[in-house]
Amino acid sequence: MKILIVTQNFPPDIGGGAIRLSGYANYLTQFGHKVTVLCANPVYPRGKIFEGYKNKWFQKEEKDGYTIVRTWIWPVKPKSHPIKRIVSYCSFVVSACFGSFRLPKPDIIISATPSLFSSFVSIFYKKVKKVKIILDITDLWPDLALATGFMKKGTLFSLAKIVEHWIYKNVNYFTPNCEGVKKGLLKNGVKEENLTVISDCTDLEMFPLDINNEYIKQRYNLENKFVVGYAGLLGFAQKIEDIILAAKELKNYQDIVFLIVGGGGLKAKAENMVKEFELNNVIFAGEQPRREIPFFITSFSVGLITLAANDLYRNSMPSKLYDCFAANVPAIVNLKGVMWDVVKNAQAGLLAAENDPKDMANKILYLYYNPSEAKIMGNNGRAYAEEHYDRKKIVKKLEAVINKIK
Numbered sequence: 001m002k003i004l005i006v007t008q009n010f011p012p013d014i015g016g017g018a019i020r021l022s023g024y025a026n027y028l029t030q031f032g033h034k035v036t037v038l039c040a041n042p043v044y045p046r047g048k049i050f051e052g053y054k055n056k057w058f059q060k061e062e063k064d065g066y067t068i069v070r071t072w073i074w075p076v077k078p079k080s081h082p083i084k085r086i087v088s089y090c091s092f093v094v095s096a097c098f099g100s101f102r103l104p105k106p107d108i109i110i111s112a113t114p115s116l117f118s119s120f121v122s123i124f125y126k127k128v129k130k131v132k133i134i135l136d137i138t139d140l141w142p143d144l145a146l147a148t149g150f151m152k153k154g155t156l157f158s159l160a161k162i163v164e165h166w167i168y169k170n171v172n173y174f175t176p177n178c179e180g181v182k183k184g185l186l187k188n189g190v191k192e193e194n195l196t197v198i199s200d201c202t203d204l205e206m207f208p209l210d211i212n213n214e215y216i217k218q219r220y221n222l223e224n225k226f227v228v229g230y231a232g233l234l235g236f237a238q239k240i241e242d243i244i245l246a247a248k249e250l251k252n253y254q255d256i257v258f259l260i261v262g263g264g265g266l267k268a269k270a271e272n273m274v275k276e277f278e279l280n281n282v283i284f285a286g287e288q289p290r291r292e293i294p295f296f297i298t299s300f301s302v303g304l305i306t307l308a309a310n311d312l313y314r315n316s317m318p319s320k321l322y323d324c325f326a327a328n329v330p331a332i333v334n335l336k337g338v339m340w341d342v343v344k345n346a347q348a349g350l351l352a353a354e355n356d357p358k359d360m361a362n363k364i365l366y367l368y369y370n371p372s373e374a375k376i377m378g379n380n381g382r383a384y385a386e387e388h389y390d391r392k393k394i395v396k397k398l399e400a401v402i403n404k405i406k
Helices: 015-028 082-100 120-127 142-145 155-169 179-187 214-219 241-249 267-278 291-297 320-326 339-345 357-369 373-390 393-405
Strands: 002-006 034-040 060-062 066-071 108-112 132-136 173-176 226-231 256-261 282-286 304-306 329-331 349-351
Touching: 002 015, 002 120, 015 034, 015 132, 015 393, 034 082, 060 082, 066 082, 066 329, 082 120, 108 120, 120 132, 120 142, 120 155, 132 393, 142 179, 173 179, 173 393, 179 267, 214 291, 226 291, 241 256, 241 357, 267 282, 291 320, 291 357, 291 373, 320 329, 320 339, 320 349, 320 373, 329 339, 329 357, 339 349, 339 373, 349 357, 349 373, 357 373
Parallel strands: 002 034, 002 108, 034 066, 108 132, 132 173, 226 256, 226 304, 256 282, 304 329, 329 349
Antiparallel strands: 060 066
């Protein structure tokens, strides 16, 4: 079957959404389908074109048996004004619509969020080529923009809600990434028979049990250290400041070190907090290629999965949690909701109180002083990932959805 994936972000763009779609492309190709990805030139979250790429109107590359078509985008930084971000989204819509004329007709389209604007490209293509659309949705936009402060209630938000509902009416099927997003779709009028939860997951083969991460430990001087790790986007939703404040609480523990892997709009703020508090127990490793992430995460003694205390995020499921599971690393989460339900069911970590870095520090100390219990939690997470969150199994479920609605 010929499958077209339409998404603004795709590796080397950074983030859970890009990883999710890369997994779709990889495994659907392995399952015998002809996959094409239509995406923007990579800019996220840096706000500038990645090294090795040019911001061309149309460029094509082959990777792992599938085709990637990249089109022009106006780069903006994550902290830019909402209007600038919307214009950036629209720039991709325009270039991708023109680029779509150069693509063969697919049998089905997988239209991915973020951002929801990519759906304009898919709907345009649907009208022209008469094909069905699956909307793969990981965040409820524009509610997410409201929750993160990028948008306020008013005319712009009302218009965005109108756009959201129009898009939903023009989509044939929905694949939310968790039960929380499913509930949001149902509240927005989507019928339950028109959706299937396709959860985020992890690439278990990237986390072999005998992985050798010694070079990471040596590079960052982590030998004989209790490593409190975070790997992911340093953005407005992730409450990174709580991690720095927890590090402040533990600054007198010479063998506890915080390793923060990733980039994003709040990286500079986090670095400034470390300087302000004169902390020497926090290491920023910066952005890393996906292939390097398993070596970092398996060096963690505990993984932090943080979100801002917001009702919308209670329904969110950060994909980085599954990588902690795969790496046999116990997790500490800071928000009751979907992600805590998963950790609790897996018996793979602890819950820190919301907006309470001191309690996060106390939970870290609990695992620090109880290594045998931490090890059991890590093993539980790995077993849970093998049963429920193996990417190959998850994409098989997606393939069944595709076959059902094609």
